[in-house]
Amino acid sequence: MEKWRATSNLRRSLKSILNRQLSSVSEFRYLNEKSCQPIFNLIRDYNSVGEVNAIRYGCFSSMSTVVQRNPSFSTLNSDDISYFKQLLGEKSVIQDEDRLETVNTDWMHKYKGSSKLLLQPRNTEEVSQILKYCNSRCLAVVPQGGNTGLVGGSVPVFDEVIVNVGSMNNIISFDKVSGILVCEAGCILENLISFLDNQGFIMPLDLGAKGSCQIGGNVSTNAGGLRLVRYGSLHGNVLGLEAVLANGDVLDMLGTLRKDNTGYDLKHLFIGSEGSLGIVTKVSILTPPKLSSVNIAFLACRDYSSCQKLLMEAKRKLGEILSAFEFLDIQAMDLVLNHLDGVRNPLPASMHNFYVLIETTGSDESYDREKLEAFLLSSMEGGLISDGVLAQDINQASSFWRIREGVPEALMKAGAVYKYDLSLPVEKMYDLVDDMRTRLSDLARVVGYGHLGDGNLHLNVSSSQYDDKILEQIEPYIYEWTSKHRGSISAEHGLGLMKANKIYYSKSPETVKTMRSIKGCLTPMGYSTRIKFFRTLSIHRAWCMTVEYSFSHIQCQ
Amino acid sequence: MKIMVAVKRVVDYAVKIRVRPDKSGVETQNVKMSMNPFCEIALEEALKIKESGLAKEVVAVSMGPSNCVDTLRTGLAMGADRAILVEASRDLVPLTVAKLLKKLVEVENPGLLILGKQAIDDDCNQTGQMIAGLLGWPQGTFASKVVLDKEKQAVSVDREVDGGLETLCLGLPVVITTDLRLNQPRYATLPNIMKAKSKPIKKYTPEELNVEIKSDLEVVQVTEPPKRNAGVILSSVDELIDKLNNEAHVI
Numbered sequence: 152m153e154k155w156r157a158t159s160n161l162r163r164s165l166k167s168i169l170n171r172q173l174s175s176v177s178e179f180r181y182l183n184e185k186s187c188q189p190i191f192n193l194i195r196d197y198n199s200v201g202e203v204n205a206i207r208y209g210c211f212s213s214m215s216t217v218v219q220r221n222p223s224f225s226t227l228n229s230d231d232i233s234y235f236k237q238l239l240g241e242k243s244v245i246q247d248e249d250r251l252e253t254v255n256t257d258w259m260h261k262y263k264g265s266s267k268l269l270l271q272p273r274n275t276e277e278v279s280q281i282l283k284y285c286n287s288r289c290l291a292v293v294p295q296g297g298n299t300g301l302v303g304g305s306v307p308v309f310d311e312v313i314v315n316v317g318s319m320n321n322i323i324s325f326d327k328v329s330g331i332l333v334c335e336a337g338c339i340l341e342n343l344i345s346f347l348d349n350q351g352f353i354m355p356l357d358l359g360a361k362g363s364c365q366i367g368g369n370v371s372t373n374a375g376g377l378r379l380v381r382y383g384s385l386h387g388n389v390l391g392l393e394a395v396l397a398n399g400d401v402l403d404m405l406g407t408l409r410k411d412n413t414g415y416d417l418k419h420l421f422i423g424s425e426g427s428l429g430i431v432t433k434v435s436i437l438t439p440p441k442l443s444s445v446n447i448a449f450l451a452c453r454d455y456s457s458c459q460k461l462l463m464e465a466k467r468k469l470g471e472i473l474s475a476f477e478f479l480d481i482q483a484m485d486l487v488l489n490h491l492d493g494v495r496n497p498l499p500a501s502m503h504n505f506y507v508l509i510e511t512t513g514s515d516e517s518y519d520r521e522k523l524e525a526f527l528l529s530s531m532e533g534g535l536i537s538d539g540v541l542a543q544d545i546n547q548a549s550s551f552w553r554i555r556e557g558v559p560e561a562l563m564k565a566g567a568v569y570k571y572d573l574s575l576p577v578e579k580m581y582d583l584v585d586d587m588r589t590r591l592s593d594l595a596r597v598v599g600y601g602h603l604g605d606g607n608l609h610l611n612v613s614s615s616q617y618d619d620k621i622l623e624q625i626e627p628y629i630y631e632w633t634s635k636h637r638g639s640i641s642a643e644h645g646l647g648l649m650k651a652n653k654i655y656y657s658k659s660p661e662t663v664k665t666m667r668s669i670k671g672c673l674t675p676m677g678y679s680t681r682i683k684f685f686r687t688l689s690i691h692r693a694w695c696m697t698v699e700y701s702f703s704h705i706q707c708q
Numbered sequence: 709m710k711i712m713v714a715v716k717r718v719v720d721y722a723v724k725i726r727v728r729p730d731k732s733g734v735e736t737q738n739v740k741m742s743m744n745p746f747c748e749i750a751l752e753e754a755l756k757i758k759e760s761g762l763a764k765e766v767v768a769v770s771m772g773p774s775n776c777v778d779t780l781r782t783g784l785a786m787g788a789d790r791a792i793l794v795e796a797s798r799d800l801v802p803l804t805v806a807k808l809l810k811k812l813v814e815v816e817n818p819g820l821l822i823l824g825k826q827a828i829d830d831d832c833n834q835t836g837q838m839i840a841g842l843l844g845w846p847q848g849t850f851a852s853k854v855v856l857d858k859e860k861q862a863v864s865v866d867r868e869v870d871g872g873l874e875t876l877c878l879g880l881p882v883v884i885t886t887d888l889r890l891n892q893p894r895y896a897t898l899p900n901i902m903k904a905k906s907k908p909i910k911k912y913t914p915e916e917l918n919v920e921i922k923s924d925l926e927v928v929q930v931t932e933p934p935k936r937n938a939g940v941i942l943s944s945v946d947e948l949i950d951k952l953n954n955e956a957h958v959i
Contacts, residue, residue, distance in 0.1 A: 348724070443738050450898075497895050516740075517778075524901060531898055540895035543782045544742035545722035547895060 159414065220309045224291045227267055227312065231288060235270060238280055243318065245269040254313050257306045258299050258360075259563070259570070262648055264307025266293070271318045275393060275401060275432040281314060282430070283399025294426040296337065296368030299360040301570055304425055304647025305368070314430065316367055322346060323433065330438045331390060331407045336367025336431050352438040355382035359556040367431045373423030375643035377556075380604035381474040381512070382439055385422055392418050393433035397674040407435050420669065425645045428673045444516040445474075446523050447548045450539035451503035455581040457535045458505050462577065462603055464535065465509060468526040472519055475510035476604030480584070483558050483600040486613070490561040494554060497540045507536075507603070508555050558600050562611050569595075569612040569625055573633050574642035580608045583632055587612070590628065595621045607642040630656045709763045709819035709858075709880075711754040713788065714809060715747035715770050717779040718829045731929050734829070743779045746824025748786075748893040750886045753854055754822050755787045755894070762856045765789045767816060771800055771808055777909060784904035785896035791909040792816075794917070801923045806838035811917040813843060818881065820863070825850055825885040836885035846878040849885040 235244045245251065246268060255264045272278045285292050291311040298305045307313060319337040326332075330352050334343065340361040344354050356369060358376040368374075370392060373385050382388065391406035404418050421428055452458045458478050465473055479487075481504050488496055498506075513519040523541070530536045542548040562568045575583065584599035587610065591597055595614035601607045610629070614621055630640050634656040641650050641657070654663060719725065720740040728735050743751075754766045768783035770776045771794040780791040794808050813821060821843075826833035840847035848854070848865030852873065855864045867874045868887050896904075914921050942948050952959045 443740065445740075448898075449895075495892070498897075527898055528902055531902070536898070539898040541785075541898065541901060543785075543896055544745075545720045545740060546745075549722070 218308060221291075223289065225289045226310065227290065231284075231290065232268065234284060235268070235281070238284075239270060239272060239277055243271040243273065243277075245271070254295065254298065254315065255306055257301075257303055259301060259303075259568075262303035262306050262308075264293075264313075265310050266307040266313050267310055269313045269315060271315050273318045275319075275395065278314065278316070278319075278395045278430055278432055279399045279401050281312075282395055282397060285312065286398045294371070294430045296365035296371075297339065297360065297363040299364045300368070300372070300647060301572070301644050302641070302647030302649040304372070304645055304649075308648060316430070316432065317365065319367075319432065320365075325350060326407070327351075329407075330440060331435060332438050333405065333407065333433065333435045334366060335433055336365060336370070338366050340364050340366060340369060347438055348441065351441050353441045355388040355437070355439055356385065359559060366434050366436070370422055370434050371424065371426050371431050372645045373643070375602065375605065375607065377475050377477065377602070379602065380476055385436075386419055388437050389418065389422055389434060390437055391435040392421060392431050394421050394429040394431045396429040401432075402429065405433050405435050409437070420673075423645075425647065427670060442512045442514050444513045444519045445510065445548065446519055447508065447510045447542045447551050448523065448527055448539055449497045449542075449551045449554075450507045450509065450527070450536045451498050452505040452507055452535065453537050454504060458507055458581075458603060459577055461507060461530060461535045464530060465526065468529075469509070469511055469522065472511040472513040472522065473509070473604075474512040475508065477508040477555050477601070478603040479506050479508075479555060479558060479600035480504065480581075480598065481506075482596060482598040483561075484554070486561040486565055486598060487554050487557050490564040491553075491557045494557060495550060497551065497554075498538050500538065503537060506554075508551055555600075558598070558609075558611075562598065562613055565613050566615040567613070567617040569622065570644075571610040571612075571625075571629055571640075572601075572642050572644040573608050573610060573629075574606055574639035575608055575633060575636055576638070577603065577606050579636050579638075580606065583608065583629070584610060586632065587625070587629065590624050591621065594618075594624065605642075627653075633657070710765045710767060710816060711757060711763045711820045711822060712767045712769060712813065712816060712818035713747070713751045713754045713783070714805075714821070714823045714835070715751060715768055715779055715783055716744045716824070716827045716829075717741050717770060717772055717776045718744045718827055721745055721828055727930055727932050731931055733927065733930050741775075741778070743782050744824050744827050744829075745893075746826060746828075746886055746888070748824075749888065749890050750822040750824050750884075751783055751786055751788065752891045752893040753851075753884075753886060754820070756891065757820070757854075757856055758787075760856075762858050763820070767792060767818065769794070769809070769812060771796055771805055773797060780909055781904055782896060784907045784909075785901045786894060787900060788907075790907060792912065793909055794912045794914060796914055796921055798921060799923075800921065801925055802832050802834035802838055804919065804921055804923070805835050806842055807919045808914060808917055809835075809839045810842045811919060812912075813839075820856075820881065821845070821883045823883070823885050825887050836883055840883040843881075843883070845881055845883050847883040847885070848876050848878055850887040851884050852887050852889045854884060854890065 232244065232246070251266060251269060254269050255266055256262070270281055272281060282292065291309070293307045293311040293313055295305050295313050295315045296317065316337040319335040320339065320342070321335050322338060322343070323333040323335065327350060332343070332347065340354065340358070343366060344357070344361065347353055355378065356374055356376040357378050358364065358374060370385055370389055375384065390408065391404050393405045394402045396402060402417070421431055450461070452461060462476055465476060481502055484502070484506055487494055511519055511523050527536065527539060527541070531539070542551060573583070581599060584597055588597045591612065595612045598611045598613055599608060601609040612621060612625055630653055633640050639657045640653050646654060718741065719734065719736060720742045723740055726735040751766070751768060754763070757763050758766050766788045768780055768788040768791045770780050770791070774795055776793055780793060784791055792812060809821070821839065823836045825836065836849055837847060848863065848867060850868045851865045852868045853866035857863065861880045863878050863880060863882055863884070865876050865878060865884060867876060868889070942951065949959070
């Protein structure tokens with residue numbers, strides 16, 4: 152009853168906030184009304200050994216960012232540590248240097264925090280107690296899952312307390328008839344996939360990071376992945392979730408119903424909000440049945456327009472059985488073949504400009520195979536494909552996926568990498584890569600690949616070392632280009648620390664203002680943000696926006 | 709010279725096997741089936757020999773229910789020229805397969821018969837040896853390297869044996885069974901898949917070949933191996949000694 156009341160109270164306050172005209176921003180304590188400060192962009196630089204070199208500053212023309220630790224947050228003291236130890240037990244309170252080193256650094260080794268405390272709660276009640284205490288003590292908190300994020304959202308910026316839900320990894324229930332899985336947020340995606348495999352179902356999302364990423368993080372960042380073109384986004388597949396708000400209130404929205412039109416559907420706020428509204432502790436997700444016939448083809452195309460036409464034809468001719476459509480360009484293929492072990496080129500005869508990976512999933516092996524073969528042969532005759540191979544068994548299929556999923560890993564091994572994840576209209580997508588290549592020419596190597604089926608380009612710039620000259624050429628040109636074509640500057644990776652101040656490239660000020668109000672509503676007044684924040688000062692207005700950092704982002708390139 | 713390659717349709721190597729509830733065998737309904745990995749290696753070797761100009765034709769042979777044509781199509785898509793299917797509704801044991809192969813060899817007259825060393829479903833490792841015995845041909849089993857010498861009409865085979873590598877020189881015609889490290893099978897390219905559609909698959913029945921399908925073996929029961937117990941983390945040396953003494957009985 153109480154939980155229901157908490158949810159409905161929240162709905163009411165949300166409604167009133169949205170109806171109010173928020174002219175004065177001074178109600179929010181954490182807002183800074185200073186106007187135009189000198190414009191700096193914060194870059195953390197790593198030398199070749201991988202340690203933090205120094206905090207470097209570079210100048211840019213328009214947007215500015217200032218990262219400061221808010222003085223209204225307190226620092227940890229020994230009383231806090233003893234409280235946590237008493238609450239969670241000795242084993243779940245970690246202050247050991249080595250372990251803190253790993254959890255403070257993100258997967259890309261680009262962002263490093265300086266947290267002194269890692270907490271590992273084992274159930275929702277403990278999470279609630281932790282947040283309630285931190286709220287009362289004004290301690291900043293960062294939620295963390297698998298720490299596979301790519302935008303610095305899963306690690307502390309300063310000395311926030313890290314709340315890692317990895318210990319909450321139970322599968323609560325699974326309904327074999329409807330395929331509805333209820334599990335805790337710390338379950339690793341690959342474990343869920345194996346569990347469901349035994350039951351004859353699959354997860355609606357699949358990404359390269361599945362061995363480490365956790366479902367709570369996937370939900371909090373609205374992870375996309377390789378199968379989005381078939382199963383849709385998490386907004387459609389998540390039926391319910393349980394979250395803990397900043398003040399310790401537990402929101403039980405863990406429904407397992409396909410249809411429930413009783414009031415605002417608040418779970419959608421949590422999906423994709425990167426942990427800024429609360430910590431997700433349980434998830435209820437609809438899983439599709441595992442279909443027996445999976446076919447995969449690795450194709451080569453001469454140019455980008457053939458890839459586009461191939462996509463159109465695939466959606467038409469393969470229709471309901473199409474389950475993945477990915478592409479990589481010659482640079483990406485080259486990197487993978489050179490830097491990864493045990494990877495074989497499926498089309499060794501020559502290097503092609505573009506490679507496309509098409510997967511179909513259906514229930515009838517021979518029918519699907521015929522359909523796929525007919526489609527491929529007609530595309531070949533029509534000149535859309537220059538060459539291609541069809542996997543004959545599961546091992547060959549995994550080797551094709553290894554190539555596509557291995558691109559981020561290969562990029563890491565090649566040296567420094569600047570990662571961008573953009574949503575653009577399909578016909579314009581590769582123009583950006585060509586433009587960037589012209590801009591960067593000899594400075595660095597531009598690699599383009601991604602989920603062509605969803606219009607999602609992963610543009611990566613690879614060079615042997617991080618260099619400001621390279622960054623200058625990339626930003627803000629890449630964001631302005633994307634914005635001009637009404638694309639998204641972060642298709643699936645989220646904003647995190649890396650792109651927090653870039654939100655205006657894809658969202659209008661009014662939209663951001665409303666997001667602000669909603670955030671203010673869900674995190675109590677006074678010490679509003681338990682979670683670390685980031686301030687943006689625009690040269691147009693002294694106006695602040697808090698963007699919170701999240702769980703594990705997805706490594707789903 | 710003609711090369712004949714025998715291929716088998718088995719449960720895909722990467723599938724998680726389940727035993728049927730009545731313990732009569734492994735679940736094969738709705739499970740992905742593909743060509744036995746060792747047979748793929750055998751076919752690849754045959755294709756390599758043909759590409760080097762030492763053979764004129766590669767014939768792929770399979771035996772079993774009619775859906776074995778899928779495996780033969782894969783073989784044709786990899787590059788085999790012709791395929792033969794012996795349709796048999798019941799399970800075939802290695803001896804029967806060897807007898808059927810003998811008849812086909814008498815029809816086709818290949819100079820080289822290549823098979824995979826064993827099938828991953830029964831792990832028998834018998835067919836190659838049996839057919840060599842029935843035909844009276846020399847055999848090079850567990851081949852990790854095959855070098856054909858056309859002039860001498862002989863083949864040099866490196867065999868992987870327990871003690872290391874053994875090199876044999878065998879006069880043609882010869883039976884070779886392939887091991888894992890022989891080569892890496894090629895992928896089926898689209899142009900080849902297109903060509904494969906027009907390649908012929910000849911069908912025989914065991915009656916036509918005058919072979920009786922009978923088995924001297926009867927499968928009584930198939931069960932999973934006993935599940936391993938989870939490991940236990942002990943807290944002290946005394947506990948370890950106690951467990952070794954009282955539970956494991958090793959000290």
